Amino acid sequence: MKNYLDITAEIQEALATNKPVVALESTIISHGMPYPQNKETALQVEQIVRDNGAIPATIALIDGKIKIGLSSDEMEFLAKSGEKVVKASRRDIPYLLSQKITGATTVAATMIAADLAGIRVFATGGIGGVHRGASQTFDISADLQELANTNVAVVCAGIKAILDLELTLEYLETFGVPVLGYKTEELPAFYTQKSGFKVNYKMNNPTEIARLLQTKWDLGLKGGAIIANPIPKHQELDYDIMHDAINKALAEEQKLGIKGKASTPFLLGKVKELTAGTSLVSNIALVYNNAKLAAAIACEMA
Ligand code: PSU
Numbered sequence: 001m002k003n004y005l006d007i008t009a010e011i012q013e014a015l016a017t018n019k020p021v022v023a024l025e026s027t028i029i030s031h032g033m034p035y036p037q038n039k040e041t042a043l044q045v046e047q048i049v050r051d052n053g054a055i056p057a058t059i060a061l062i063d064g065k066i067k068i069g070l071s072s073d074e075m076e077f078l079a080k081s082g083e084k085v086v087k088a089s090r091r092d093i094p095y096l097l098s099q100k101i102t103g104a105t106t107v108a109a110t111m112i113a114a115d116l117a118g119i120r121v122f123a124t125g126g127i128g129g130v131h132r133g134a135s136q137t138f139d140i141s142a143d144l145q146e147l148a149n150t151n152v153a154v155v156c157a158g159i160k161a162i163l164d165l166e167l168t169l170e171y172l173e174t175f176g177v178p179v180l181g182y183k184t185e186e187l188p189a190f191y192t193q194k195s196g197f198k199v200n201y202k203m204n205n206p207t208e209i210a211r212l213l214q215t216k217w218d219l220g221l222k223g224g225a226i227i228a229n230p231i232p233k234h235q236e237l238d239y240d241i242m243h244d245a246i247n248k249a250l251a252e253e254q255k256l257g258i259k260g261k262a263s264t265p266f267l268l269g270k271v272k273e274l275t276a277g278t279s280l281v282s283n284i285a286l287v288y289n290n291a292k293l294a295a296a297i298a299c300e301m302a
């Protein structure tokens with residue numbers, strides 16, 4: 001394992017002495033946001049984790065290693081390269097490492113890396129899920145199987161409305177992944193607090209969440225949990241504007257025949273374009289909000 005993992009000295013020390021650490025993904029940098037907002041967001045997320053008492057661990061595949069903790073040059077490279085960097089999920093890891101090709105880790109790949117390093121809490125914006133039309137396309141994100149199998153809790157802003165929320169919840173139920181709402185009974189839908197669907201359980205504070213995770217893993221119930229943290233009210237997108245943008249993005253995707261791993265980045269970019277960038281402002285705000293909660297949970301767990 002030592003041949004593959006490259007953990008910064010600060011994070012190694014933190015893990016060895018049971019200090020709180022929060023994992024952060026890098027596909028959100030390369031494929032989720034444009035430059036330079038992606039770099040600014042990635043750096044600010046790390047700062048927010050620190051301001052809330054935990055150590056940030058942004059993860060990527062670089063030079064044949066799973067890097068846990070990135071330098072500012074590495075961050076800059078991922079941010080500037082954007083979609084030229086490979087979006088790396090579980091299936092991509094062995095190829096990219098053995099060929100020493102740079103990869104930006106998705107939620108699934110970041111969970112794998114965090115688990116190998118011993119990090120149990122991870123903050124991001126949105127997870128992948130069951131896409132609309134999946135009964136025909138079979139497009140179900142590998143993030144969901146990772147949540148089923150890998151012991152890392154993922155703090156996100158719920159399930160994004162580009163996906164089929166109902167089928168995603170069904171899939172998570174089948175695979176035993178708890179969907180927890182932070183101070184809410186309603187599942188948030190990324191850009192909005194409301195979705196029309198319910199979470200499994202409302203959690204009132206980071207202590208309750210830490211206790212639930214401890215219980216799950218003490219019992220050997222493998223897999224993660226989703227901590228759905230609603231976007232702050234004043235940073236929400238208008239529900240109708242968002243739905244309109246998503247429907248247009250989905251129609252365009254179909255027209256262009258975009259499929260597979262290109263789907264999520266395409267839809268995110270299109271929605272941003274159609275909302276004249278306001279979705280990006282919301283996206284950044286909700287990531288910051290998630291970093292803060294993840295740090296609080298990591299502190300409780302430590
Ligand atoms: N949702 C977002 N922003 C993102 C992603 C999802 O709001 O950047 C990224 C994450 O890295 C996630 C990946 O793991 O997209 C899911 O891609 P796919 O649907 O191809 O599995």
Ligand code: MN
Binds near residue numbers: 139140141142261263
């Ligand atoms: Mn997919």
